[in-house]
Amino acid sequence: MTKELWGIIKKIRTRKPLIQAITNYVTINDCANILLGIGASPAMCEAKDEVEDFIELADSLYINIGTLTREQKEAICLAVKKASRLKKPVVIDPVGVGALYTRKTFILKLLEEYEISIIKGNSGEIKSLAGMDANVKGVDSMDDGPDAVDACKALAKKFNTVAAATGKTDIISDGNRTIRIKNGSPMLTMVTGVGCMVGAIAAAAAAVENDFLKAAASAVLSMGIAGDIAAEEIEENPAPGTYRVKLFDNIYSLTEDKFVKRSKIEWE
Numbered sequence: 001m002t003k004e005l006w007g008i009i010k011k012i013r014t015r016k017p018l019i020q021a022i023t024n025y026v027t028i029n030d031c032a033n034i035l036l037g038i039g040a041s042p043a044m045c046e047a048k049d050e051v052e053d054f055i056e057l058a059d060s061l062y063i064n065i066g067t068l069t070r071e072q073k074e075a076i077c078l079a080v081k082k083a084s085r086l087k088k089p090v091v092i093d094p095v096g097v098g099a100l101y102t103r104k105t106f107i108l109k110l111l112e113e114y115e116i117s118i119i120k121g122n123s124g125e126i127k128s129l130a131g132m133d134a135n136v137k138g139v140d141s142m143d144d145g146p147d148a149v150d151a152c153k154a155l156a157k158k159f160n161t162v163a164a165a166t167g168k169t170d171i172i173s174d175g176n177r178t179i180r181i182k183n184g185s186p187m188l189t190m191v192t193g194v195g196c197m198v199g200a201i202a203a204a205a206a207a208v209e210n211d212f213l214k215a216a217a218s219a220v221l222s223m224g225i226a227g228d229i230a231a232e233e234i235e236e237n238p239a240p241g242t243y244r245v246k247l248f249d250n251i252y253s254l255t256e257d258k259f260v261k262r263s264k265i266e267w268e
């Protein structure tokens, strides 16, 4: 099964899908670079009068609400509506929904009204969307644990989507099948935007793989393995700046051998 997930990364590298992103201004450049590193083509196109035309060209749409403005809200609604109509995959990163009620209602409305392929947040965000108590600090999660599984399952079933909750153990579920991934280093939490980058990679994977559970898993696993190798490479001299650069390098230089041998994945 892990080989099949690697096949998704290989398809990204061969097909180089065009990913349209409406994302936050903190990590927009990192999302563009990680998409290039994994083998996709990023286009950060978010102007209200452009998003509908652009989605016709794009292979998938990545929505991230980390620095949500009124203009972005309008553009997101137009883009998601058109993507749904054209049956193009949509991946949402609901940054900050655990902290801001307005963001939560915005995302729940999108989930109710449109076909969303993957919703990927940290476990605090996913638990909050599932209506559970969540321990969050702004855009960060202070939450983890077994109830993330229930949150993913409930959210996936309710909105007919795939839900992914990241954390020490990553959970991905489509409501029936559930995956746990235990790769990744605590150093990943010392770099802002790692979650955003996982979401961007998930959008690239969803562009080439229509089993969105597997698409999401291939993205989460890629970052986990790159994070593991990067941590080993800075073991002598741990430093988040160097670690961040090594993440990009290791996403770019993933191989089937590294992917298969290092994966710590469990299927339920």
Ligand SMILES: Nc1ncnc2c1ncn2[C@@H]1O[C@H](COP(=O)(O)OP(=O)(O)O)[C@@H](O)[C@H]1O
Residues within 6 Å of the ligand: 121, 122, 123, 139, 140, 141, 166, 167, 168, 169, 170, 183, 184, 185, 186, 187, 188, 189, 193, 194, 195, 196, 198, 220, 223, 224
């Ligand atoms: N304590 C941890 N140990 C190992 N990996 C972690 C830990 N916390 C988060 N990660 C990894 O960091 C990445 C980002 O997850 P997370 O920090 O939950 O998201 P966000 O950046 O959106 O808050 C994921 O690949 C996740 O697996």
Ligand SMILES: Cc1ncsc1CCOP(=O)(O)O
Residues within 6 Å of the ligand: 024, 026, 027, 066, 067, 095, 139, 191, 192, 193, 194, 195, 196, 197
């Ligand atoms: C710090 C911050 N503030 C608004 S968006 C953002 C980036 C969040 O990125 P991630 O969720 O991937 O850590």
Ligand SMILES: [Mg+2]
Residues within 6 Å of the ligand: 093, 095, 121, 122, 139, 195, 196
């Ligand atoms: Mg996040």
